[in-house]
Amino acid sequence: MRTGPAAAESGYFHEALCYASDDELLAVAVPFLLDGVTAGEPTFVALGERTGGLVRSALPADSGVEFLTGAEVYARPTAAIRMYRKLLADLTAGGADQIRIIGEVPPPSLGSTWDWWARYEAAINRAYDDWPLWSMCAYDTRITPPDVLADVAATHPHIATARQRHLPSPDYLAPESFLRQNRPAPPDPIQAYPPLLQLTDPTAAQARSAVHQAGPGQLSAEDLDDFVIAVSETVTNGLRHGSPPVRLRLWTAPDRIVATVSDTGKGPDDPYAGLLPPADGRPGGLGLWITYQSCNHVTYHRDADGFTLRLTAGQPPGLTAVAQSEPPGGERRPGGSGDQQLSSGTRP
Incomplete structure (x- = not known):
């Protein structure tokens, strides 16, 4: 039998927990976790090293709460979806009536790669709805930019507060509506320069060859092989399902390769x-x-010229410029707290 505010739900109960202090985080997380253990529900923490350590130290010894490595779980959105879907399927097959998870995307992801994590937060409303999951997605308002908090409000149907209230989000959008928004991502700084290579209507083999020629030195052999596959698949999709011409462009920097495929x-x-x-x-x-x-x-946009996918392998720019894993002492950025409702580089 399901418990808590998720008791009336048949599928996924998806909450945002936006907190302005470590005490606020613990005031919500600790009862959420201990109540789950008491109810016999599989209960997990998938927070970062700092916040996960805070929660671990606030729980009694041998609490029964299981800890996942948040940085590994949230390495990429699709990897997180794949891992959680398998976990949820295995637990429900084993008889679980409800599963509880509190997690967070790594703080650097609140910066230049937030757009695909925003899409993740929207998509999981459907991706996890086949299972009796109650999850809290934690966001520290001291380090979370206002535009990210607006997306959090739009992608989470419910909001958990420090006063143990579970409120509907007035700004929530159905995931299909959120995902259909045309949300242009800022260009990578190296795109301000002419591409290293440009091909029109390349074959998949030509695309693979181009990446192999551009990639040595920027990526490990494994990452380069993965990127070759990604670019090849994207070019193939453009040729099969898009409208000609299909154009592949490549840029390189010491720590990354950027490819765009447009039609x-x-x-x-x-x-x-x-x-x-x-x-x-x-x-x-x-x-x-x-x-x-x-x-x-991975990001995409539509404009008068058509559709463009941009793929990045290596280190996307600006990941550490917006958010730090350690909140600034005493400093708070604009955001929700307590029961407040959320509202809407250079080339080398």
Whole structure:
């Protein structure tokens, strides 16, 4: 039998926990976790090293709460979705009536790669809805930018507060509506310069060869192989499902490779393309699913010229410029607290 505010739900109860102090985090997280153990529910923590340590130290010894490595769980959105879907399926197959998880995306992800984590937060409303999950996604308002908090409010149906209240989010959008928004991502700074290489209507083999030529020195052999697959799959999708011409452009920096693949079509109709595995097993959606798991950042946009996917392997720019893993002492950025409602580089 399900417990807490999720008792009336048949699927996923998805909450945001936006806190302005370590005490506020613990005031919500500790009862949430201990109540789950008391109810016999599988109960997990997938927080970062600092916040996970705070929670661990606040719990009694041998509490029964299981700890996952947050940085590994949230390495990439699709990797997190794949891991959690398997975990949830295994636990419910074992008889679990409800599962509790509190987690957080790594603080650096609140910066230049936030757009695909925002899509993750929207997509999991569907991705996890087959299982009796109650999760809290923790966001420290001292280090979370206001635009990120607005996305949090739009992607979480519920908000947990420091006063043990569980409120509906007035700004919540259905995931399909959120995912269909055309949200242009800032260009990588190296895109201000002419691309190292540009090909029009390349074959998949030509695309693979181009990445192999550009990649040595920027990436490890394993990461380069993954990126070759991602670019090849994206070019193949453009040729099969897009409108000509299909253009591949490559830029390189000492720590990354950026590729864009564009065509004059409108892009995939499925708002979950890339984030969820194809439901019916057709190969049309499999390429993007593979691509999202093979890159360190994937973003897209539509404009008058058509549809463009941008793939990044290596270290996306600006990851440490916006958020630090340790909140600044005594300093708070704008954001929610207590029961407050959320509202809406250079080339080398």
